[in-house]
Amino acid sequence: MNIQRLALAGLATLLMPGLAAAHPHIFAEARLEIVSDDKGEIGELRNVWRFDELFSASVVLDFDKNSNATLDPDELKEVGQTVLESLSEYNYYTTIFANGKSIKVTKPDSITVDYKDNQLMMMFAVKPAEAMPLKGKLSFGVYDPTMYTAMDFPTDDDLTVVGEKIEACQHQVVRPDPDEVLAENKDTLTDAFWNDPTGTDMSKLFATRIEVTC
Template sequence: MRSHQRQIAACLMAASFFLGSPLPAHAHPHVFVSATMTVSATPEGDLLAVHNSWWMDELFSSSVVVDFDENANGRLDPEELSAVGKQVGTSIKEWSYYTFVRQGAGDVALAAPAALDVVFDAKRGQLQFSFQMKPEKPLRLKGQTTTFSNFDDTYFVAFDFAETGAFVTKDLPSGCKSGESAPSPDEAAKSWMATIAGLGPGDTVPEDGIKFSEVLSTKFTLDCSKD
């Protein structure tokens, strides 16, 4: 009975991830991602692309195999992997593909990826999603400070950049320096509470809330402000 309940729970998690179900905000994540990010630049010093690589946790991956193994052969064939990529791409579009680039106080608009490439590593028992996003308009890196992050507003999906070399840069303008900020949960909670406390008497909490998941997220910074 407990095993059956776990299978149902896993399928519900997968469905919410794929279909963008309007689930309420969660106090803790239910899907875990081991992520890497690669940022590349053009010869002119503009942002060329952000490339994400996500290894999904084993529980989530196994639920996807169950849901998408149409021919019941116990694995995901190329056509089935393609179907997974299309379904997930449709779902996470609503959440900006969990990929955020910022300069100053503004978000940078990124074009939707052409496709999500999906592989299943049977030895690891995990799915890997990889895809590339480009800015909708030319974005100058040279002379600017730019931040990059993956996070889920609802905190249903948690992104971990614990691997060595999780943030890679290619062809950056000379003089650019990269940095990483990964607050602990305690530090994030203090920052979140400070944001709440900083609201004035006439201020209201933004309609989309003050996102603990964003505060907790790992942020990569490219400082190209100096030649």
Template sequence: MFRLNCFFCLQLVFFILLFPFPGLSHPHVFISQRTDFVFDDKGLAGFRVSWTFDEMFSVMISEDFDSDHNQVLDAQEVAVIKEKAFGYIAPYNYYIHVRIDGKPFEVKFIKAFNAWLDNGTVCYEFFIPCHVLAADTPKQVVLSPYDPEYYSDIYFPDKTPLTMENEAAFSTKIQTARDQSTLIYYETVNPMAIFLSFKRK
């Protein structure tokens, strides 16, 4: 009996190694995101996104791209980071998934990318143009940051997860919650999202 149990256990381990269950995988990069909703005189102009990375990813980026190892990223180093450690996520909407009145908005490009080291922690900032004209009836905007392959886990910090800029001319409602209409990672995870409603005053 003992030999049979050992044989069964070995078979089970072998099976798990060859065919790993989805639940055994997990994110390898952790990103804290702050989002600034930027308005102009016509309505929403876009989103300023700030990412703060975990310690392990920060060490990797610092070692690979801070070429002079002075813990300061100059313009040339930032340009290389943008090309090699950020640009590859462009086909995934830069991990920023947006719906406007229920319709998907494709993030085709970003502006004003910057990267820096804050006491060894890597931070990114970039702006996503997204023009939504205000009307007398509310416009609904949902912003959900996630990596569809769940290699990176993007979460909101407990304090100041979002701000709004130049919103005084509009009536706004905003909240953060799980996006129950979206499932990722083998349909097991509802990503966090920001739900914005705004209209002209």
């Protein structure tokens, strides 16, 4: 697996120890839908990621086996399978808290990949690994713990809830101010944090999230 494939999973820093992970090299616009089911629990989280043209071009170069300057269906499928396997240890960039408790997600059935207008798009759904009733304070976000990939939600509408039961709860999008985060956590945000290529949970402090209160 070469550098482009590792970069596809936000893991290129493992091959380049001199590369600082404190700033992103891949940029993606994201959409996240939090879906409730008929039992009054979180059913699934639906993701759409659209990557920047530079990174998308590098993926085309890596996976375009027939050299036709695009990605055919079998090549798109290989991209999706690569990401499906590579992001499992990173919880698919998903961060969930239920009343302060961190919740993991299950492996998606698949990751659908498309390539249009020189940009790579990925679509998939994950489910909480344990039951999540709509009770108390719930928090949902998408971020890369290595900070190699910047996941951006262009508008608050790109973080939303779907389903009659969850729509009845209060919900708001939170966009942390980096300066405030640094000031409030100056004792814990050390040099080791900024130079640790394996990532740290502290990066979630900077991530945009949606909070749901039921």
